[in-house]
Amino acid sequence: MATLVTFHAHPDDECITVGGVMRKAYEEGHRVVLVVATQGEHGEVQEGFLTEGETLRERRIAETHAAAGILGAQRVEFLGYTDSGMMGEPENDAEGSFWTAPVEEAAEKLAAILREENADVLTIYDDNGGYGHPDHIQVHRVGMRAAELAGTERVYQATQNRDEIRRGIEAAQAEGADLGDFGEDLEFLSTIGKPEAELTAKVDVTAYLEHKRQAMRAHASQIAEDSWFLAQSEEAFRFQFGTEWFIRAGHGPGITEKDLLAGL
Template identity: 75%
Template sequence: MATLVTFHAHPDDECINTGGVMRKAADEGHRVVLVVATRGEHGEVSDGFLDDGEELWRRRVAETHAAAEILGVSRVEFLGYTDSGMMGEPTNDVPGSFWSAPVEEAAERLAAILAEESADILTVYDDFGGYGHPDHIQVHRVGNRAAELAGTPRVYQATVNSDHLREGMAALREQGADFGPPEDMKIGKPAALITAQVDVSAYLKHKRAAMRAHASQISEDSFFLAMPDEAFAFAFGTEWFIRDGEGPGITETDLLAGR
C-alpha cells in the first residue's frame, strides 16, 4: 500500500481538484494525507452565514475536516500561512501570506510532513495554478521543491483539461445553461499537455458530498452543485494530471499504480 499526500491552497480545493482520486485511494487501502497551505481567511461568505463573532477561518477549518472524513483522509495538516486573496490584491503581500512566503521556507514545512509520512505520491497544481490564483501557483512551486527535499518519487500536477471543459460548457450553453465560468476565463491546460487521466465517476457522490461540506464557499446554487447530474459527471467524473517526464499523451490512468 502507498501513501498519497495531496497539497492544496485553501479549504474546498481538495474536493474540487482531487476528491475522486483521494476517495479512490482510500477505498483501495492506501493512506491519504491532506495538507492545506492556508485556512481560507479571505473567502467570500454571505451575510448572516457565520455566527456572531465567528471567524471565517474557523468555519473553513471545520468544513475541511468534515470533507476530509467523506474523502477517506487519515490526516489533515495546515501549513499555517494566510490566504493571499486574488492576484493583484493588497493581501498578496501581507506578511504571513502564502504568496509572500519564501518558497524554501514553505517547502521545508511541507517536506517535513512528506518525510514523516514516507510519501510515495504528492499532488500539487500546474504552473498556472489552474486559474491563476497566487496561492495555487505557490502550491506548484512549494510542492515541487518539497518533493525534491523529501525525495518523494512521484509528483502529479492537478489541472483541468481546458479542451474538455470548453467542449462541455459550449454544449451546456447551447441548452440554455446560465452557470459556469466566463467563456474567456483561462483555466487549466490543453489536452495535449496532460499525461494522466483518472476515471473517478464511481466517487462522484463523495465529491459532491465533500463540496457540500464546504457550505461557506459552495452553496447549493453554485456552479458546482447547481448543475444536473449528467453535467456534473462530465465536469468532475475525470481528474486530470501532468507528470514531468511522461507523455506525450495519456500514459497513466491510476496515480497509485506504482510506476
Template identity: 70%
Template sequence: MATLVSFHAHPDDECISCGGVMRKAADEGHRVVLVVATRGENGEVPDGFLDEGEQLWERRVAETEASAAILGAHRVEFLGYVDSGMMGTATNDAPGSFWMAPVDDAAAKLAAILVQEQADVLTCYDDNGQYGHPDHIQVHRVGMLAAKLAGTPRVYQSTINRDDMLRGMAELGEAGEAEGPEIDPSTFGKPESEITAAVDVTPYLQVKRAAMRAHASQISEQSFFLAMPDEAFARAFGTEWFIRVGEGPGITETDLLAGL
C-alpha cells in the same frame, strides 16, 4: 500499500480538484494525507452565515475536517499561511500571506510532512495554479521543491483539461443545461496535449459532491457546483487531470498509485 499526500491552497480545493483520487486511494487501502497551505481567511461568506464571534477561518477549518472525512483522508494538516486573495488584490502582499512566503521555507514545512509520512505520491498544481490564483501558483512552486527535498518519487500536477472543458461547455450549451461561470478559457488549465494522466472518478461523484456540500460557507446549494444536474456534473467532474514530469507525450496513466 502506499501513501498519497494531496497538497492544496485553500479549504474546498481538495474536493474539487482531487476528491475522486483521494477517495479512490482510501477505498483501495492506501493512506491519504491532506495538506492545506492556508485556512481560507479571505473567502466570501453571506451576511449572517457565521455564528456570533466566529471567524471565517474557524468555519473553514471545520468544513475541511468534514470534507476530509468524507474523502477518506487519514490526516489533515495546515501549513499556517494566510489566504492571499485573488491576484492583484492588496491581500497578496499582506504579512503572512502564502504568496509572500519564501518558497524554501514553505517547501521545508511540506517536505517534513512528506518525509514523516514516507510519501509515495504528492499532488500539487500546474505552474499556473490551474487558473492563475497566486496561492495555487505557490502550491506548484512549494510542492515541486518539497518533493525534491523529500525524495518523493511521484509528483502529479493537478490541472484542468482546457480542450475537454471547452468541449464540455459546448455540449452543455447545446443541451440547455445550467450555465457555468463566465471564464476566459485561455487562463484555465493546460492544453490536452500537455496532460499525461486522466483518472476516471465517476464512481466517486456522489462522494465529491458530498465533500463540496461540507464547504457550505463557500459552496452553496445554488452554486455552479451543486445546482447543475447529475449528468452535467459527471461531464464536468468525472475525470481528474494531471501532469507528471517525464511522462507522455499524451495521456499514459489512469491511476496515480498504479503498482504501489
C-alpha cells in the same frame, strides 16, 4: 499500502480538484494525507452564516476536517500561512500571506510531512495554479521544491483539460442550451487548465462522485446548495467532476496513466 499526500491552497480546493482520487486511494487501502497551505481567511461568506463570535477561519478549518473524513483522509495538516486573496489584491503582499512566503521555507514545512509519511505520491497544481490564483501558483512552486527536498519522485500536477471544457461548451451550445454569459466568449479558456496535449494522466472518478458532492457540501461557507457546483444537473456534474486530470513531468507524450498509485 502506499501513502498519498495531497497539497492545496485553501479549504474546499481538495474536494473540487482531487476529491475523487483521494476517495479512490482510501477505498483501495492506501493512506491519504491532506495538507492545506492557508485557512482561507479571505473567502466570501454570506452575512449571518457564521455563529456569534465565530471567525471564517475557524469555520473553514472545521469544514476541511469534515470534508477530509468524507474523502478518506486520515491526517489533515495546515501549514499556517494566510490566504493571499485573488491576484492583484492587497492581501497578496500582506505579511504572512502564502504568496509572499519564501519558497524554501514553505517547502521545508511540506517536505517534513512528506518525510514523516514516507510519501509515495504527492499531488499539487500546474504551474499556473489551474486558473492563475496566487496561492495556487505558490502550491506548485512549493510542492515541486518540497518533493525535491524529501525525495518524493511521483508528483502529479492537478489541472483541467482545457480542450475537453471547450468541447463540452460547444456541444451544449449546439444543442441549444442557454449558457448565459458563460458561453459567449470562450477566450477565457486560455487561462484555465492546460491543453489536452500536455496532460499525462486521466483518472475516472465517477464511482466517487457522491463523495465529491458531499465533501463540497461540507464546505457550506463557500459552496452553497444553489451554487454552480451543486445546483447543476447530474449529467453536468458528471461531466465537470467525473474525471480528474494531471501532468506528471517526464511522462507522455499523451495520456499514459489512469491511476496515480498504480504499482504501489
